[in-house]
Amino acid sequence: MKPKVALIAGPTASGKSDLAVRLALMVRARGQDAVVINADSAQVYADLAVLSARPDAAEMQGVPHRLFGTWDGAQACSAADWAAAAKAEVAAAHATGALPILVGGTGLYIRTLLDGIAPVPPIDPAIRAAVRALPVDEAYRALLIEDPARGARLAWTDSARIARALEVVRSTGQPLAAWQRQLSGGIGDAIDLHAAILMPDRDWLYERCDRRFALMWQNGACAEVRALLDRELDPDLPVMRAIGVPEIRDFLQGRANEADSQAAGQQATRRYAKRQYTWLRHQPPAAWPRVTYENSIDSEKIAMLFQV
Known part of the structure:
Protein backbone atom coordinates (compact mmCIF):
# COMPACT_ATOMS: atom_id res chain seq x y z
CA MET A 1 0.00 0.00 0.00
CA ALA A 118 14.52 18.30 -15.56
CA PRO A 119 18.20 17.25 -15.45
CA VAL A 120 19.47 20.53 -16.89
CA PRO A 121 23.28 20.69 -16.61
CA PRO A 122 24.81 23.65 -14.75
CA ILE A 123 24.58 26.83 -16.79
CA ASP A 124 27.83 28.37 -17.98
CA PRO A 125 28.33 31.39 -15.66
CA ALA A 126 29.44 33.63 -18.53
CA ILE A 127 26.32 32.78 -20.54
CA ARG A 128 24.10 33.34 -17.52
CA ALA A 129 25.66 36.74 -16.84
CA ALA A 130 25.30 37.77 -20.48
CA VAL A 131 21.67 36.68 -20.67
CA ARG A 132 20.70 38.32 -17.38
CA ALA A 133 22.29 41.59 -18.56
CA LEU A 134 20.03 41.79 -21.61
CA PRO A 135 16.99 44.09 -21.57
CA VAL A 136 13.88 41.92 -21.42
CA ASP A 137 12.64 42.92 -24.87
CA GLU A 138 16.00 42.02 -26.43
CA ALA A 139 16.12 38.71 -24.56
CA TYR A 140 12.60 37.93 -25.73
CA ARG A 141 13.45 38.59 -29.37
CA ALA A 142 16.49 36.32 -29.04
CA LEU A 143 14.39 33.58 -27.48
CA LEU A 144 11.88 33.71 -30.34
CA ILE A 145 14.78 32.93 -32.68
CA GLU A 146 16.68 30.38 -30.57
CA ASP A 147 13.74 28.59 -28.92
CA PRO A 148 10.61 29.76 -30.78
CA ALA A 149 8.30 27.21 -29.19
CA ARG A 150 9.14 28.40 -25.68
CA GLY A 151 9.09 32.03 -26.73
CA ALA A 152 5.60 31.67 -28.16
CA ARG A 153 4.37 30.40 -24.79
CA LEU A 154 5.75 33.30 -22.76
CA ALA A 155 4.66 36.90 -22.41
CA TRP A 156 7.38 39.31 -23.43
CA THR A 157 7.29 40.80 -19.91
CA ASP A 158 8.02 37.47 -18.17
CA SER A 159 11.67 38.32 -17.62
CA ALA A 160 12.56 35.44 -15.28
CA ARG A 161 11.23 32.66 -17.52
CA ILE A 162 12.59 34.28 -20.67
CA ALA A 163 16.07 34.50 -19.16
CA ARG A 164 15.91 30.90 -17.91
CA ALA A 165 14.84 29.52 -21.30
CA LEU A 166 17.44 31.55 -23.17
CA GLU A 167 20.33 30.62 -20.89
CA VAL A 168 19.40 26.93 -21.10
CA VAL A 169 19.32 26.79 -24.89
CA ARG A 170 22.54 28.78 -25.18
CA SER A 171 24.42 26.82 -22.52
CA THR A 172 23.24 23.29 -23.34
CA GLY A 173 22.38 23.50 -27.03
CA GLN A 174 18.90 22.09 -26.30
CA PRO A 175 15.66 23.92 -25.55
CA LEU A 176 14.22 23.70 -22.06
CA ALA A 177 11.37 21.49 -23.31
CA ALA A 178 13.85 18.79 -24.33
CA TRP A 179 15.19 18.61 -20.78
CA GLN A 180 11.71 18.72 -19.28
CA ARG A 181 10.79 15.55 -21.15
CA GLN A 182 13.39 13.77 -19.01
CA LEU A 183 11.82 14.56 -15.63
Missing part, protein backbone atom coordinates in the same frame (compact mmCIF):
# COMPACT_ATOMS: atom_id res chain seq x y z
CA LYS A 2 1.36 3.40 -0.96
CA PRO A 3 1.72 5.97 1.84
CA LYS A 4 -0.91 8.70 1.83
CA VAL A 5 -0.22 12.39 1.23
CA ALA A 6 -2.83 15.15 1.37
CA LEU A 7 -2.54 18.27 -0.79
CA ILE A 8 -4.50 21.48 -0.38
CA ALA A 9 -3.82 23.92 -3.21
CA GLY A 10 -5.44 27.28 -3.79
CA PRO A 11 -4.81 30.93 -4.60
CA THR A 12 -3.51 33.38 -2.05
CA ALA A 13 -6.01 34.41 0.65
CA SER A 14 -8.23 31.38 -0.03
CA GLY A 15 -7.95 29.94 3.49
CA LYS A 16 -5.62 27.03 2.64
CA SER A 17 -3.64 27.16 5.87
CA ASP A 18 -6.74 27.16 8.04
CA LEU A 19 -8.12 24.15 6.18
CA ALA A 20 -4.80 22.31 6.51
CA VAL A 21 -4.83 22.78 10.29
CA ARG A 22 -8.46 21.67 10.52
CA LEU A 23 -7.63 18.55 8.53
CA ALA A 24 -4.61 17.86 10.75
CA LEU A 25 -6.72 18.21 13.90
CA MET A 26 -9.36 15.91 12.46
CA VAL A 27 -6.70 13.30 11.66
CA ARG A 28 -5.26 13.65 15.16
CA ALA A 29 -8.69 13.17 16.69
CA ARG A 30 -8.87 9.84 14.85
CA GLY A 31 -5.56 8.66 16.26
CA GLN A 32 -2.95 9.67 13.69
CA ASP A 33 -0.43 12.50 13.77
CA ALA A 34 -0.22 14.98 10.90
CA VAL A 35 2.37 17.45 9.67
CA VAL A 36 1.64 20.55 7.54
CA ILE A 37 4.28 21.18 4.86
CA ASN A 38 4.47 24.55 3.16
CA ALA A 39 4.26 24.72 -0.65
CA ASP A 40 4.16 28.51 -0.99
CA SER A 41 7.17 30.24 -2.54
CA ALA A 42 6.88 33.35 -0.34
CA GLN A 43 6.23 31.60 2.96
CA VAL A 44 9.55 29.75 2.70
CA TYR A 45 11.42 32.97 3.51
CA ALA A 46 12.14 33.93 7.12
CA ASP A 47 12.06 37.61 6.13
CA LEU A 48 8.41 37.56 4.97
CA ALA A 49 6.38 36.51 8.00
CA VAL A 50 3.90 39.36 7.55
CA LEU A 51 3.83 39.85 3.78
CA SER A 52 3.47 36.13 3.09
CA ALA A 53 0.72 35.74 5.74
CA ARG A 54 2.76 32.97 7.33
CA PRO A 55 0.69 31.25 10.04
CA ASP A 56 1.69 32.14 13.59
CA ALA A 57 1.78 29.84 16.61
CA ALA A 58 -1.86 30.50 17.48
CA GLU A 59 -3.00 29.68 13.96
CA MET A 60 -0.92 26.48 13.91
CA GLN A 61 -2.88 25.21 16.96
CA GLY A 62 -0.06 22.91 18.02
CA VAL A 63 0.16 21.16 14.64
CA PRO A 64 3.77 20.74 13.43
CA HIS A 65 4.52 23.00 10.45
CA ARG A 66 7.52 22.46 8.17
CA LEU A 67 9.31 24.63 5.57
CA PHE A 68 7.73 27.85 6.81
CA GLY A 69 10.38 30.56 7.13
CA THR A 70 13.14 28.04 6.48
CA TRP A 71 15.17 30.02 3.92
CA ASP A 72 16.99 33.27 4.60
CA GLY A 73 16.08 35.90 2.02
CA ALA A 74 19.69 36.14 0.85
CA GLN A 75 19.40 32.60 -0.50
CA ALA A 76 17.01 32.01 -3.40
CA CYS A 77 14.82 28.93 -2.94
CA SER A 78 14.34 27.29 -6.33
CA ALA A 79 11.61 24.79 -7.10
CA ALA A 80 14.26 22.05 -7.05
CA ASP A 81 15.53 23.24 -3.64
CA TRP A 82 12.06 23.23 -2.20
CA ALA A 83 11.12 19.88 -3.74
CA ALA A 84 14.20 18.21 -2.25
CA ALA A 85 13.37 19.58 1.19
CA ALA A 86 9.67 18.70 0.86
CA LYS A 87 10.50 15.18 -0.27
CA ALA A 88 12.59 14.73 2.88
CA GLU A 89 9.79 16.13 5.09
CA VAL A 90 7.22 13.82 3.51
CA ALA A 91 9.50 10.83 4.11
CA ALA A 92 10.12 11.91 7.71
CA ALA A 93 6.39 12.19 8.36
CA HIS A 94 5.73 8.76 6.92
CA ALA A 95 8.56 7.30 9.01
CA THR A 96 6.71 8.34 12.17
CA GLY A 97 3.28 7.31 10.89
CA ALA A 98 2.11 10.91 10.41
CA LEU A 99 0.05 12.21 7.50
CA PRO A 100 1.92 14.84 5.44
CA ILE A 101 -0.38 17.69 4.41
CA LEU A 102 1.07 19.83 1.62
CA VAL A 103 -0.46 23.30 1.48
CA GLY A 104 0.23 26.15 -0.92
CA GLY A 105 -0.43 27.73 -4.25
CA THR A 106 2.93 27.65 -6.02
CA GLY A 107 2.22 25.41 -8.99
CA LEU A 108 5.86 25.01 -9.98
CA TYR A 109 6.75 23.75 -6.51
CA ILE A 110 3.93 21.22 -6.47
CA ARG A 111 4.61 20.02 -10.00
CA THR A 112 8.33 19.61 -9.33
CA LEU A 113 7.73 17.55 -6.19
CA LEU A 114 5.19 15.26 -7.84
CA ASP A 115 6.59 14.97 -11.37
CA GLY A 116 10.32 15.49 -10.81
CA ILE A 117 12.85 17.91 -12.21
CA SER A 184 13.10 12.46 -12.73
CA GLY A 185 12.90 12.31 -8.95
CA GLY A 186 9.19 13.00 -8.49
CA ILE A 187 7.21 11.25 -5.75
CA GLY A 188 3.86 11.21 -7.54
CA ASP A 189 3.98 7.54 -8.51
CA ALA A 190 5.14 6.42 -5.05
CA ILE A 191 2.36 7.98 -2.97
CA ASP A 192 -1.41 7.80 -2.59
CA LEU A 193 -2.25 11.45 -3.18
CA HIS A 194 -5.50 12.95 -1.92
CA ALA A 195 -5.70 16.46 -3.37
CA ALA A 196 -8.23 19.26 -3.32
CA ILE A 197 -8.09 22.63 -5.07
CA LEU A 198 -9.80 25.59 -3.45
CA MET A 199 -11.58 27.76 -6.02
CA PRO A 200 -13.59 30.35 -4.08
CA ASP A 201 -15.79 32.99 -5.66
CA ARG A 202 -13.48 35.55 -7.28
CA ASP A 203 -15.20 38.64 -5.90
CA TRP A 204 -14.99 37.13 -2.39
CA LEU A 205 -11.34 36.24 -2.97
CA TYR A 206 -10.36 39.68 -4.27
CA GLU A 207 -12.08 41.38 -1.33
CA ARG A 208 -10.08 39.15 1.02
CA CYS A 209 -6.87 40.03 -0.84
CA ASP A 210 -7.56 43.75 -0.38
CA ARG A 211 -8.52 43.41 3.27
CA ARG A 212 -5.55 41.22 4.07
CA PHE A 213 -3.03 43.56 2.48
CA ALA A 214 -4.49 46.49 4.43
CA LEU A 215 -4.07 44.48 7.63
CA MET A 216 -0.50 43.60 6.66
CA TRP A 217 0.24 47.29 6.21
CA GLN A 218 -1.09 48.00 9.71
CA ASN A 219 0.68 45.06 11.33
CA GLY A 220 4.33 45.31 10.42
CA ALA A 221 4.69 44.96 6.65
CA CYS A 222 6.51 48.29 6.31
CA ALA A 223 8.96 47.36 9.05
CA GLU A 224 9.51 44.02 7.36
CA VAL A 225 10.40 45.68 4.05
CA ARG A 226 12.58 48.28 5.77
CA ALA A 227 14.57 45.45 7.37
CA LEU A 228 15.04 43.87 3.94
CA LEU A 229 16.22 47.16 2.45
CA ASP A 230 18.66 47.62 5.31
CA ARG A 231 20.28 44.32 4.34
CA GLU A 232 21.04 45.68 0.85
CA LEU A 233 20.19 42.37 -0.79
CA ASP A 234 20.38 41.80 -4.54
CA PRO A 235 17.14 43.33 -5.91
CA ASP A 236 16.72 40.34 -8.26
CA LEU A 237 16.39 37.87 -5.37
CA PRO A 238 12.90 36.35 -5.06
CA VAL A 239 12.43 37.80 -1.59
CA MET A 240 12.91 41.32 -2.99
CA ARG A 241 10.35 40.72 -5.72
CA ALA A 242 7.71 39.14 -3.49
CA ILE A 243 4.21 40.61 -3.62
CA GLY A 244 4.14 43.79 -1.57
CA VAL A 245 7.88 44.33 -1.28
CA PRO A 246 8.34 46.58 -4.35
CA GLU A 247 5.17 48.53 -3.56
CA ILE A 248 6.15 49.21 0.06
CA ARG A 249 9.73 49.95 -0.99
CA ASP A 250 8.42 52.73 -3.23
CA PHE A 251 6.58 54.23 -0.25
CA LEU A 252 9.59 53.96 2.07
CA GLN A 253 11.87 55.55 -0.50
CA GLY A 254 9.48 58.42 -1.17
CA ARG A 255 8.42 57.48 -4.69
CA ALA A 256 4.76 56.98 -3.76
CA ASN A 257 2.44 58.01 -0.96
CA GLU A 258 0.88 55.57 1.49
CA ALA A 259 -2.52 55.36 -0.22
CA ASP A 260 -1.06 54.72 -3.67
CA SER A 261 1.44 52.17 -2.37
CA GLN A 262 -1.22 50.28 -0.48
CA ALA A 263 -3.51 50.29 -3.52
CA ALA A 264 -0.64 49.04 -5.69
CA GLY A 265 0.05 46.23 -3.23
CA GLN A 266 -3.59 45.23 -3.21
CA GLN A 267 -3.69 45.24 -7.00
CA ALA A 268 -0.51 43.13 -7.21
CA THR A 269 -2.06 40.64 -4.78
CA ARG A 270 -5.27 40.39 -6.83
CA ARG A 271 -3.30 39.89 -10.04
CA TYR A 272 -1.26 37.14 -8.41
CA ALA A 273 -4.41 35.44 -7.14
CA LYS A 274 -5.86 35.63 -10.65
CA ARG A 275 -2.77 33.93 -12.15
CA GLN A 276 -2.91 31.23 -9.51
CA TYR A 277 -6.63 30.77 -10.09
CA THR A 278 -6.06 30.28 -13.83
CA TRP A 279 -3.24 27.79 -13.28
CA LEU A 280 -5.18 25.81 -10.69
CA ARG A 281 -8.27 25.67 -12.88
CA HIS A 282 -6.49 24.27 -15.92
CA GLN A 283 -3.17 22.61 -15.04
CA PRO A 284 -3.69 20.05 -12.24
CA PRO A 285 -5.30 16.70 -13.12
CA ALA A 286 -9.03 16.84 -13.75
CA ALA A 287 -9.52 14.18 -11.08
CA TRP A 288 -8.45 16.57 -8.33
CA PRO A 289 -11.66 18.00 -6.83
CA ARG A 290 -12.21 21.72 -7.34
CA VAL A 291 -13.89 23.08 -4.22
CA THR A 292 -16.05 26.20 -4.48
CA TYR A 293 -16.96 27.89 -1.21
CA GLU A 294 -17.21 31.33 0.38
CA ASN A 295 -15.87 31.05 3.89
CA SER A 296 -15.56 27.51 5.20
CA ILE A 297 -15.75 23.83 4.44
CA ASP A 298 -17.56 21.70 7.00
CA SER A 299 -16.00 18.67 8.66
CA GLU A 300 -18.07 16.20 6.66
CA LYS A 301 -16.75 17.60 3.37
CA ILE A 302 -13.18 17.59 4.67
CA ALA A 303 -13.49 13.93 5.60
CA MET A 304 -14.98 13.10 2.22
CA LEU A 305 -12.34 15.02 0.24
CA PHE A 306 -9.38 13.50 2.01
CA GLN A 307 -10.86 10.15 3.05
CA VAL A 308 -9.94 10.46 6.72
Whole structure:
Protein backbone atom coordinates (compact mmCIF):
# COMPACT_ATOMS: atom_id res chain seq x y z
CA MET A 1 0.00 0.00 0.00
CA LYS A 2 1.36 3.40 -0.96
CA PRO A 3 1.72 5.97 1.84
CA LYS A 4 -0.91 8.70 1.83
CA VAL A 5 -0.22 12.39 1.23
CA ALA A 6 -2.83 15.15 1.37
CA LEU A 7 -2.54 18.27 -0.79
CA ILE A 8 -4.50 21.48 -0.38
CA ALA A 9 -3.82 23.92 -3.21
CA GLY A 10 -5.44 27.28 -3.79
CA PRO A 11 -4.81 30.93 -4.60
CA THR A 12 -3.51 33.38 -2.05
CA ALA A 13 -6.01 34.41 0.65
CA SER A 14 -8.23 31.38 -0.03
CA GLY A 15 -7.95 29.94 3.49
CA LYS A 16 -5.62 27.03 2.64
CA SER A 17 -3.64 27.16 5.87
CA ASP A 18 -6.74 27.16 8.04
CA LEU A 19 -8.12 24.15 6.18
CA ALA A 20 -4.80 22.31 6.51
CA VAL A 21 -4.83 22.78 10.29
CA ARG A 22 -8.46 21.67 10.52
CA LEU A 23 -7.63 18.55 8.53
CA ALA A 24 -4.61 17.86 10.75
CA LEU A 25 -6.72 18.21 13.90
CA MET A 26 -9.36 15.91 12.46
CA VAL A 27 -6.70 13.30 11.66
CA ARG A 28 -5.26 13.65 15.16
CA ALA A 29 -8.69 13.17 16.69
CA ARG A 30 -8.87 9.84 14.85
CA GLY A 31 -5.56 8.66 16.26
CA GLN A 32 -2.95 9.67 13.69
CA ASP A 33 -0.43 12.50 13.77
CA ALA A 34 -0.22 14.98 10.90
CA VAL A 35 2.37 17.45 9.67
CA VAL A 36 1.64 20.55 7.54
CA ILE A 37 4.28 21.18 4.86
CA ASN A 38 4.47 24.55 3.16
CA ALA A 39 4.26 24.72 -0.65
CA ASP A 40 4.16 28.51 -0.99
CA SER A 41 7.17 30.24 -2.54
CA ALA A 42 6.88 33.35 -0.34
CA GLN A 43 6.23 31.60 2.96
CA VAL A 44 9.55 29.75 2.70
CA TYR A 45 11.42 32.97 3.51
CA ALA A 46 12.14 33.93 7.12
CA ASP A 47 12.06 37.61 6.13
CA LEU A 48 8.41 37.56 4.97
CA ALA A 49 6.38 36.51 8.00
CA VAL A 50 3.90 39.36 7.55
CA LEU A 51 3.83 39.85 3.78
CA SER A 52 3.47 36.13 3.09
CA ALA A 53 0.72 35.74 5.74
CA ARG A 54 2.76 32.97 7.33
CA PRO A 55 0.69 31.25 10.04
CA ASP A 56 1.69 32.14 13.59
CA ALA A 57 1.78 29.84 16.61
CA ALA A 58 -1.86 30.50 17.48
CA GLU A 59 -3.00 29.68 13.96
CA MET A 60 -0.92 26.48 13.91
CA GLN A 61 -2.88 25.21 16.96
CA GLY A 62 -0.06 22.91 18.02
CA VAL A 63 0.16 21.16 14.64
CA PRO A 64 3.77 20.74 13.43
CA HIS A 65 4.52 23.00 10.45
CA ARG A 66 7.52 22.46 8.17
CA LEU A 67 9.31 24.63 5.57
CA PHE A 68 7.73 27.85 6.81
CA GLY A 69 10.38 30.56 7.13
CA THR A 70 13.14 28.04 6.48
CA TRP A 71 15.17 30.02 3.92
CA ASP A 72 16.99 33.27 4.60
CA GLY A 73 16.08 35.90 2.02
CA ALA A 74 19.69 36.14 0.85
CA GLN A 75 19.40 32.60 -0.50
CA ALA A 76 17.01 32.01 -3.40
CA CYS A 77 14.82 28.93 -2.94
CA SER A 78 14.34 27.29 -6.33
CA ALA A 79 11.61 24.79 -7.10
CA ALA A 80 14.26 22.05 -7.05
CA ASP A 81 15.53 23.24 -3.64
CA TRP A 82 12.06 23.23 -2.20
CA ALA A 83 11.12 19.88 -3.74
CA ALA A 84 14.20 18.21 -2.25
CA ALA A 85 13.37 19.58 1.19
CA ALA A 86 9.67 18.70 0.86
CA LYS A 87 10.50 15.18 -0.27
CA ALA A 88 12.59 14.73 2.88
CA GLU A 89 9.79 16.13 5.09
CA VAL A 90 7.22 13.82 3.51
CA ALA A 91 9.50 10.83 4.11
CA ALA A 92 10.12 11.91 7.71
CA ALA A 93 6.39 12.19 8.36
CA HIS A 94 5.73 8.76 6.92
CA ALA A 95 8.56 7.30 9.01
CA THR A 96 6.71 8.34 12.17
CA GLY A 97 3.28 7.31 10.89
CA ALA A 98 2.11 10.91 10.41
CA LEU A 99 0.05 12.21 7.50
CA PRO A 100 1.92 14.84 5.44
CA ILE A 101 -0.38 17.69 4.41
CA LEU A 102 1.07 19.83 1.62
CA VAL A 103 -0.46 23.30 1.48
CA GLY A 104 0.23 26.15 -0.92
CA GLY A 105 -0.43 27.73 -4.25
CA THR A 106 2.93 27.65 -6.02
CA GLY A 107 2.22 25.41 -8.99
CA LEU A 108 5.86 25.01 -9.98
CA TYR A 109 6.75 23.75 -6.51
CA ILE A 110 3.93 21.22 -6.47
CA ARG A 111 4.61 20.02 -10.00
CA THR A 112 8.33 19.61 -9.33
CA LEU A 113 7.73 17.55 -6.19
CA LEU A 114 5.19 15.26 -7.84
CA ASP A 115 6.59 14.97 -11.37
CA GLY A 116 10.32 15.49 -10.81
CA ILE A 117 12.85 17.91 -12.21
CA ALA A 118 14.52 18.30 -15.56
CA PRO A 119 18.20 17.25 -15.45
CA VAL A 120 19.47 20.53 -16.89
CA PRO A 121 23.28 20.69 -16.61
CA PRO A 122 24.81 23.65 -14.75
CA ILE A 123 24.58 26.83 -16.79
CA ASP A 124 27.83 28.37 -17.98
CA PRO A 125 28.33 31.39 -15.66
CA ALA A 126 29.44 33.63 -18.53
CA ILE A 127 26.32 32.78 -20.54
CA ARG A 128 24.10 33.34 -17.52
CA ALA A 129 25.66 36.74 -16.84
CA ALA A 130 25.30 37.77 -20.48
CA VAL A 131 21.67 36.68 -20.67
CA ARG A 132 20.70 38.32 -17.38
CA ALA A 133 22.29 41.59 -18.56
CA LEU A 134 20.03 41.79 -21.61
CA PRO A 135 16.99 44.09 -21.57
CA VAL A 136 13.88 41.92 -21.42
CA ASP A 137 12.64 42.92 -24.87
CA GLU A 138 16.00 42.02 -26.43
CA ALA A 139 16.12 38.71 -24.56
CA TYR A 140 12.60 37.93 -25.73
CA ARG A 141 13.45 38.59 -29.37
CA ALA A 142 16.49 36.32 -29.04
CA LEU A 143 14.39 33.58 -27.48
CA LEU A 144 11.88 33.71 -30.34
CA ILE A 145 14.78 32.93 -32.68
CA GLU A 146 16.68 30.38 -30.57
CA ASP A 147 13.74 28.59 -28.92
CA PRO A 148 10.61 29.76 -30.78
CA ALA A 149 8.30 27.21 -29.19
CA ARG A 150 9.14 28.40 -25.68
CA GLY A 151 9.09 32.03 -26.73
CA ALA A 152 5.60 31.67 -28.16
CA ARG A 153 4.37 30.40 -24.79
CA LEU A 154 5.75 33.30 -22.76
CA ALA A 155 4.66 36.90 -22.41
CA TRP A 156 7.38 39.31 -23.43
CA THR A 157 7.29 40.80 -19.91
CA ASP A 158 8.02 37.47 -18.17
CA SER A 159 11.67 38.32 -17.62
CA ALA A 160 12.56 35.44 -15.28
CA ARG A 161 11.23 32.66 -17.52
CA ILE A 162 12.59 34.28 -20.67
CA ALA A 163 16.07 34.50 -19.16
CA ARG A 164 15.91 30.90 -17.91
CA ALA A 165 14.84 29.52 -21.30
CA LEU A 166 17.44 31.55 -23.17
CA GLU A 167 20.33 30.62 -20.89
CA VAL A 168 19.40 26.93 -21.10
CA VAL A 169 19.32 26.79 -24.89
CA ARG A 170 22.54 28.78 -25.18
CA SER A 171 24.42 26.82 -22.52
CA THR A 172 23.24 23.29 -23.34
CA GLY A 173 22.38 23.50 -27.03
CA GLN A 174 18.90 22.09 -26.30
CA PRO A 175 15.66 23.92 -25.55
CA LEU A 176 14.22 23.70 -22.06
CA ALA A 177 11.37 21.49 -23.31
CA ALA A 178 13.85 18.79 -24.33
CA TRP A 179 15.19 18.61 -20.78
CA GLN A 180 11.71 18.72 -19.28
CA ARG A 181 10.79 15.55 -21.15
CA GLN A 182 13.39 13.77 -19.01
CA LEU A 183 11.82 14.56 -15.63
CA SER A 184 13.10 12.46 -12.73
CA GLY A 185 12.90 12.31 -8.95
CA GLY A 186 9.19 13.00 -8.49
CA ILE A 187 7.21 11.25 -5.75
CA GLY A 188 3.86 11.21 -7.54
CA ASP A 189 3.98 7.54 -8.51
CA ALA A 190 5.14 6.42 -5.05
CA ILE A 191 2.36 7.98 -2.97
CA ASP A 192 -1.41 7.80 -2.59
CA LEU A 193 -2.25 11.45 -3.18
CA HIS A 194 -5.50 12.95 -1.92
CA ALA A 195 -5.70 16.46 -3.37
CA ALA A 196 -8.23 19.26 -3.32
CA ILE A 197 -8.09 22.63 -5.07
CA LEU A 198 -9.80 25.59 -3.45
CA MET A 199 -11.58 27.76 -6.02
CA PRO A 200 -13.59 30.35 -4.08
CA ASP A 201 -15.79 32.99 -5.66
CA ARG A 202 -13.48 35.55 -7.28
CA ASP A 203 -15.20 38.64 -5.90
CA TRP A 204 -14.99 37.13 -2.39
CA LEU A 205 -11.34 36.24 -2.97
CA TYR A 206 -10.36 39.68 -4.27
CA GLU A 207 -12.08 41.38 -1.33
CA ARG A 208 -10.08 39.15 1.02
CA CYS A 209 -6.87 40.03 -0.84
CA ASP A 210 -7.56 43.75 -0.38
CA ARG A 211 -8.52 43.41 3.27
CA ARG A 212 -5.55 41.22 4.07
CA PHE A 213 -3.03 43.56 2.48
CA ALA A 214 -4.49 46.49 4.43
CA LEU A 215 -4.07 44.48 7.63
CA MET A 216 -0.50 43.60 6.66
CA TRP A 217 0.24 47.29 6.21
CA GLN A 218 -1.09 48.00 9.71
CA ASN A 219 0.68 45.06 11.33
CA GLY A 220 4.33 45.31 10.42
CA ALA A 221 4.69 44.96 6.65
CA CYS A 222 6.51 48.29 6.31
CA ALA A 223 8.96 47.36 9.05
CA GLU A 224 9.51 44.02 7.36
CA VAL A 225 10.40 45.68 4.05
CA ARG A 226 12.58 48.28 5.77
CA ALA A 227 14.57 45.45 7.37
CA LEU A 228 15.04 43.87 3.94
CA LEU A 229 16.22 47.16 2.45
CA ASP A 230 18.66 47.62 5.31
CA ARG A 231 20.28 44.32 4.34
CA GLU A 232 21.04 45.68 0.85
CA LEU A 233 20.19 42.37 -0.79
CA ASP A 234 20.38 41.80 -4.54
CA PRO A 235 17.14 43.33 -5.91
CA ASP A 236 16.72 40.34 -8.26
CA LEU A 237 16.39 37.87 -5.37
CA PRO A 238 12.90 36.35 -5.06
CA VAL A 239 12.43 37.80 -1.59
CA MET A 240 12.91 41.32 -2.99
CA ARG A 241 10.35 40.72 -5.72
CA ALA A 242 7.71 39.14 -3.49
CA ILE A 243 4.21 40.61 -3.62
CA GLY A 244 4.14 43.79 -1.57
CA VAL A 245 7.88 44.33 -1.28
CA PRO A 246 8.34 46.58 -4.35
CA GLU A 247 5.17 48.53 -3.56
CA ILE A 248 6.15 49.21 0.06
CA ARG A 249 9.73 49.95 -0.99
CA ASP A 250 8.42 52.73 -3.23
CA PHE A 251 6.58 54.23 -0.25
CA LEU A 252 9.59 53.96 2.07
CA GLN A 253 11.87 55.55 -0.50
CA GLY A 254 9.48 58.42 -1.17
CA ARG A 255 8.42 57.48 -4.69
CA ALA A 256 4.76 56.98 -3.76
CA ASN A 257 2.44 58.01 -0.96
CA GLU A 258 0.88 55.57 1.49
CA ALA A 259 -2.52 55.36 -0.22
CA ASP A 260 -1.06 54.72 -3.67
CA SER A 261 1.44 52.17 -2.37
CA GLN A 262 -1.22 50.28 -0.48
CA ALA A 263 -3.51 50.29 -3.52
CA ALA A 264 -0.64 49.04 -5.69
CA GLY A 265 0.05 46.23 -3.23
CA GLN A 266 -3.59 45.23 -3.21
CA GLN A 267 -3.69 45.24 -7.00
CA ALA A 268 -0.51 43.13 -7.21
CA THR A 269 -2.06 40.64 -4.78
CA ARG A 270 -5.27 40.39 -6.83
CA ARG A 271 -3.30 39.89 -10.04
CA TYR A 272 -1.26 37.14 -8.41
CA ALA A 273 -4.41 35.44 -7.14
CA LYS A 274 -5.86 35.63 -10.65
CA ARG A 275 -2.77 33.93 -12.15
CA GLN A 276 -2.91 31.23 -9.51
CA TYR A 277 -6.63 30.77 -10.09
CA THR A 278 -6.06 30.28 -13.83
CA TRP A 279 -3.24 27.79 -13.28
CA LEU A 280 -5.18 25.81 -10.69
CA ARG A 281 -8.27 25.67 -12.88
CA HIS A 282 -6.49 24.27 -15.92
CA GLN A 283 -3.17 22.61 -15.04
CA PRO A 284 -3.69 20.05 -12.24
CA PRO A 285 -5.30 16.70 -13.12
CA ALA A 286 -9.03 16.84 -13.75
CA ALA A 287 -9.52 14.18 -11.08
CA TRP A 288 -8.45 16.57 -8.33
CA PRO A 289 -11.66 18.00 -6.83
CA ARG A 290 -12.21 21.72 -7.34
CA VAL A 291 -13.89 23.08 -4.22
CA THR A 292 -16.05 26.20 -4.48
CA TYR A 293 -16.96 27.89 -1.21
CA GLU A 294 -17.21 31.33 0.38
CA ASN A 295 -15.87 31.05 3.89
CA SER A 296 -15.56 27.51 5.20
CA ILE A 297 -15.75 23.83 4.44
CA ASP A 298 -17.56 21.70 7.00
CA SER A 299 -16.00 18.67 8.66
CA GLU A 300 -18.07 16.20 6.66
CA LYS A 301 -16.75 17.60 3.37
CA ILE A 302 -13.18 17.59 4.67
CA ALA A 303 -13.49 13.93 5.60
CA MET A 304 -14.98 13.10 2.22
CA LEU A 305 -12.34 15.02 0.24
CA PHE A 306 -9.38 13.50 2.01
CA GLN A 307 -10.86 10.15 3.05
CA VAL A 308 -9.94 10.46 6.72
